[in-house]
Amino acid sequence: MIIRRTRLRVAQPKSAFAEGNARWTNLDLDPVPHHRRKWGALSFVAYWISDAFNSATWQFASSIIAVGLSWRESLAIVAISFFIISFVIAANGAVGAIYHIPFPVIARASWGFWGSYVAIISRVILAIFWFAIQNVNGGNAVRCMIGAIWPSFLTLKNDIPEDQGITTAGMVGYLIFFIVQFPFLCIHPNKVRWLFIAKSIIVPIAWLAILVWAFVAEGGGAMFNQKPTVSGSKYSWLFLANMTSVLGNYATLSVNQSDFSRYSRVSPKWQLLYIPMLPIVFTFISFIGIAASSAGQARYGGDIPWDPIVLISHWTSRACRFFAAFSFALASLGVNISANSISAANDLTALAPQYINLRRGQIICAMLSWCLVPWKILASAGSFLNFMSAYAIFLGPIGAIMLWDFWLVKQRKYDTLALYQPSNPTYRYSAWGINWRALAAFLVGVAPNLPVWVAVGVCRHEYRLYRSVALVPGAGELD
Template identity: 75%
Template sequence: MRLSRPRLRVSQPRSAFAEGNARWTNRDLDPIPKHLRKWGAASLIAYWISDAFNAATWQFASSIIAVGLTYREALAIVALSFFIMSFVIAANGAVGAIYHVPFPVIARASWGFWGSYVAIVSRVILAIFWFAIQNVNGGNAVRIMLGAIWPSFLTLPNGIPDSQGITTNGMVGYLIFWIIQFPFLCMHPNRLRWLFVVKSAIVPIAWIAILVWAFVAEKGGGNLFAQQKADVSGSKYSWLFLANMTSVLGNYATLSVNQSDFSRYSRVSPRWQLLYVPMLPIIFTFISFIGIAASSAGQAQYHLSSIPWDPMVLMSYWPSRAGRFFGAFSFVLASLGVNISANSLSAANDFTALAPQFLNIRRGQILCALLSWCLVPWKILESAGNFLTFMSAYAIFLGPIAAIMLFDFWVINHRRYDVLALYQPWNPRYRYAGSVGWTAGVNWRAMVAFLVGVAPNLPGLINAVNPAIEVGSGVHPYQFGWILSFVATAGVYLCLSWWFPAQETQIEQAVLPDEIYDGTGAVVEGLDADEQPNVRVESADGENNVKYGSQSSAEKVV
């Protein structure tokens, strides 16, 4: 058997969308045809349950308490934040469910072909950061599992300086977790839905068991539930409330823009996206409550001077080796699922859009995994304060991007996009040239709105990165950065789009991908390794082209 040599360029069979256009698309960026839309309602629900059960959600409320607020305020912040975010996720996710294209392609409609790179690069950087953060969480869970099997592992001599925020056994756990998730990075998203189903069945059971332990070990759940007042008051209380709310919003700000990366595989009505509005606040608040109860019980049970807001620290005190092993395993599975669903696939779609001739989703995920090592993420998670600072920084760039995409689709263009024009840079539809030729390919309205949304947060961001730089009251806008950037960007973008309308993008009827796929006769020849049918199309000039799609009743066999 002769093995084919690996190729630098990815496979790019010709399609109705990629014809003469390899610079802007490949097979993974083309709209998903009917036969590959395998995500039903159950898959979408399992995906979100899977995504919610992760260490960061556990840490939301407990890390808020660690900086001075009570458990009531912590739960209120989580519930309110996800109630707000659920509307944005549902609205932007519906675009993917209608047009079956990923975030980088949808961004071309509101930003222009070249302007979309601002949104793409912003998201890919942040996705790699969060991928690295979840690697640390998963690595810590692996370390606890190994310690349960081999107790002396936890006492290995540490050869890493304390200033780095990680130990030798922690680095071993990080490496093992990185290796464990590697095979999943090579899977097609349609196959990954089974990972989310398995996780949504196993992890909730394990965490509910931890919740039961918390109330059994310490009747009443520990001392945190007896706390009546926050440690701060007045204006400091208000700013701290907003800062923590921004941190929670920042954690899922990425999914406010990348939900279409998964909803594009949906075979059910886009209305199913509305399910997120009641579901997300309930699920995420419940998980945060588990984190509060377990952290509170752990502090009381083991007579700790501080709250063990990190679940790995909490489990390290458990006397049962079996309990530590299976508890940590649930966090390994939790981190694995969310790292792929929220981070590696997002980064992969962005990398694919940046270099479609050389990168596809599989290669993009591998590249994300390799780059994550460069970010030393263990230093970000060194303390509760650093964790919240990172999450706040995460939010201020994605709030404007989400606002522009949401209002462009639902308000400015009245839910009508031309999906074929999103793949044709020569088409005037989304060139945004107008009367100013030098802006071709860039929607200047989106650029201005983005800068207006981000600019007020920059002094606070600078101070957060380097507290030695004094910015005075300039720190306050940053403390509610996501809300400020989202609202400011939406207002500016709507005004500019109404005062200086882009007439070329206004169409009377949407152009959907199925209309393009079914517009030419075709016959399925076979399946390739990714279950992608190769369809031969006879064009008007008699040339045989290859297209992805489903057969229609009017197809002509060639």
């Protein structure tokens, strides 16, 4: 059966932006009209609380403490890092809140129409990769939930080869999480904000309960008495390396904030709320992870249970195991949408707006995630996980170029209509549709870090600028 291409095309309503211009836009890439701007201040607060409460943030401090710093330094690193990146997030978010356009369209202003593909492709690769990894985290939480109801499930006969890095029980959990998550991928970002609001209420309550348990059960454990095991120049290098690692892990979200702020119905000044909020929220969650893991080691012995699912699995109360695991499954679901699927969908839509919209883009992202075989990556390819974590070196220059272009070069003024007209000389820059200055700046920013990026795939080095913090299997989030 031959499927006609016209049947696959996305509907193109008449507008000043989309009419006769299907190569560069569709309804989901057009500026958001006034009646579709549904996100208020509460929605953005819930969005970031939702994104912050995830397994990666829980384990941020683990890799920092593991290299020889104390819990105090680890929390200081998280706080300083998110204070710095909050300015980037707020500044990029303000652009979306002012012009109500997504990241791929904003990128045209600084990169040119064809040059913007450098930024778009760089981001979509990372978004799909972390979507796949986060599915494994969610699947592990579902496996723990099922095991709390039917303990025999955890001893289910394994028919999957050991070298695949997943058991039959793990695959069942992964598949259930994927199926439950799938309908949420079909919901428009304007409506999915209710998921973030629900998660921002349910998950913090559950994690606060875990924090209370940590101090009631073991007084927080012995880790709070731990001193740094390094000093001098090594201490300074480790502090800097870990700080830039935390920054690198949120490079994607610092770039894609406009994908959500474009739906704002409040003043762009509300984006400034992130500057005090993000350091406080992320530092507090890292503190919960330290306290709970330390208490877990004191009570159950053995290695420190940095992975929250491992910690929960030790609990004797099946009800507590179920609801705690549910909170982590919900955390994975929320962050997979807020940080990964919608970002990938916007990028895929920009690559082929005639055939892809946000809904199709999220579905394509979900299907491609299977091709990455993420459970095997987590189980047997730690160096590749570090390699992809360090991939953020590409997004740092991209975000800097876009910030510099809007706030300084263009003096906070964009011609919105010209961003959808490739024939308009305003953002064409050259006959090739590429801003060569942006490309040169990008190469200058990336080139010094390329040897480091390649090295991450084969070895670890304490002085590496973008060393991954995702040292614990399942800790990685992004995007």
